[in-house]
Amino acid sequence: MSARIELITTGTELLLGFTLNTHLNYIAQKLATIGLRLDRHTTVGDDPAELRAAIAEALARCRVLLATGGLGPTADDCTREVVAELLGRPLARDETIADAIRERFRRRGIAMPESVLRQALVPAGAQALPNPHGTAPGLAIEHENKLIVLLPGPPRELKPMFEQYVLPVLEQNFAPADRPVCRVFKVVGLAESVVEERIGAAPGVELGFCARMGEVEVRILGKNLAEAERKIRAALGPHIFGEGDDRLEEVVVKQLAAAGKTVAVAESCTGGLIAHRLTNVSGASRVFLAGYVTYSNESKVELLGVRPETLARHGAVSEEVCRAMAEACRRRSGADFALATTGIAGPTGGTPEKPVGLVYIGLATPTRTEVQRHLLLFDRETFKFFASQYALDALRRELLKSHRPA
Numbered sequence: 001m002s003a004r005i006e007l008i009t010t011g012t013e014l015l016l017g018f019t020l021n022t023h024l025n026y027i028a029q030k031l032a033t034i035g036l037r038l039d040r041h042t043t044v045g046d047d048p049a050e051l052r053a054a055i056a057e058a059l060a061r062c063r064v065l066l067a068t069g070g071l072g073p074t075a076d077d078c079t080r081e082v083v084a085e086l087l088g089r090p091l092a093r094d095e096t097i098a099d100a101i102r103e104r105f106r107r108r109g110i111a112m113p114e115s116v117l118r119q120a121l122v123p124a125g126a127q128a129l130p131n132p133h134g135t136a137p138g139l140a141i142e143h144e145n146k147l148i149v150l151l152p153g154p155p156r157e158l159k160p161m162f163e164q165y166v167l168p169v170l171e172q173n174f175a176p177a178d179r180p181v182c183r184v185f186k187v188v189g190l191a192e193s194v195v196e197e198r199i200g201a202a203p204g205v206e207l208g209f210c211a212r213m214g215e216v217e218v219r220i221l222g223k224n225l226a227e228a229e230r231k232i233r234a235a236l237g238p239h240i241f242g243e244g245d246d247r248l249e250e251v252v253v254k255q256l257a258a259a260g261k262t263v264a265v266a267e268s269c270t271g272g273l274i275a276h277r278l279t280n281v282s283g284a285s286r287v288f289l290a291g292y293v294t295y296s297n298e299s300k301v302e303l304l305g306v307r308p309e310t311l312a313r314h315g316a317v318s319e320e321v322c323r324a325m326a327e328a329c330r331r332r333s334g335a336d337f338a339l340a341t342t343g344i345a346g347p348t349g350g351t352p353e354k355p356v357g358l359v360y361i362g363l364a365t366p367t368r369t370e371v372q373r374h375l376l377l378f379d380r381e382t383f384k385f386f387a388s389q390y391a392l393d394a395l396r397r398e399l400l401k402s403h404r405p406a
């Protein structure tokens with residue numbers, strides 16, 4: 001029997017449907033990685049009486065209680081106070097936390113409202129969990145052989161705190177010894193059905209597939225994954241770009257950094273999305289030189305030097321223009337590699353010869369230029385994402401061939 005674990009997510013916005021409750025899904029998935037699962041989940045609004053009742057009920061049943069939200073400075077944030085009162089543990093200001101909050105405001109150069117210091121209040125005997133991404137620390141309380149963990153509401157604050165402080169404690173104290181392990185392989189450039197067909201059966205493990213935008217996740221769950229992993233890697237080869245939370249742009253930035261190479265992009269239909277994705281990755285400045293968003297024909301001529309005759313003869317959405325964009329981008333930026341996109345995102349603007357969804361993706365390398373043609377039948381945003389995915393994957397595969405990691 002594993003320890004009973006419950007989750008309470010708080011926030012009136014969750015009950016009104018304004019915010020999707022992503023904590024449930026995130027926390028449940030993280031628990032699964034250490035062989036644990038939630039036994040119950042409750043959502044309550046920002047109402048002290050409701051919250052108090054929910055916490056009291058959960059504590060009567062569970063060994064571990066996780067609660068999210070309501071640790072902030074505003075009037076609707078009441079989790080800390082409700083828990084302190086319920087457990088009979090007085091709140092006292094922790095001066096180290098108060099100083100950290102003051103320092104955060106000082107560094108940002110904004111005046112600090114006195115109310116934010118509420119976030120430095122800690123119930124007696126509680127441990128504060130540092131929050132480098134916000135002001136409110138998390139709180140962990142051992143109470144009558146129960147562990148209660150209060151976590152901040154904003155996902156970008158909750159996630160690192162959960163991974164750094166909460167998951168290791170849960171793993172050490174509650175994870176079953178012979179638990180099944182879960183691994184997720186991330187696949188690009190193959191449809192979900194093709195992935196499934198290629199892998200076939202995987203004896204001894206539970207196999208799952210999940211189609212995401214522009215990629216497929218293959219999940220295996222079992223006690224011994226080695227054989228299944230061998231089979232999956234043999235079936236999918238270089239289509240596997242990573243594992244777990246890996247993102248394609250991160251993989252590409254890492255590859256470029258390892259090879260000591262640089263990239264620039266010339267984007268028409270993706271409107272800067274490839275540059276955006278690459279620059280979301282820490283360390284991008286070492287490998288990303290420039291992005292040209294050349295949406296109009298004029299800008300393709302002026303910023304990249306695409307010849308007006310090429311545009312007139314073949315049209316902006318053509319293999320020839322894509323090639324010219326990629327090569328000019330590489331030349332003008334001085335990068336080792338250049339990516340280019342030109343296409344028709346729709347829903348208007350298609351013709352019988354050049355239908356909506358048509359896209360050309362160019363990759364210029366020091367020795368050659370390749371242009372792929374795809375038909376992406378999606379809404380505009382999905383179209384852009386798929387195009388950026390194909391472009392990044394073209395570069396990933398090129399780097400895989402030319403700069404194999406030692």
Ligand code: ATP
Binds near residue numbers: 009011070072155
């Ligand atoms: P803050 O200091 O920002 O007020 P907090 O700990 O008080 O933090 P909340 O006020 O409950 O947290 O929520 C802050 C933000 O996080 C809101 O934008 C809220 O919609 C979002 N959020 C809270 N809970 C969830 C959840 N379960 N899933 C997704 N987003 C959430």
Ligand code: MG
Binds near residue numbers: 072073153
């Ligand atoms: Mg709040």
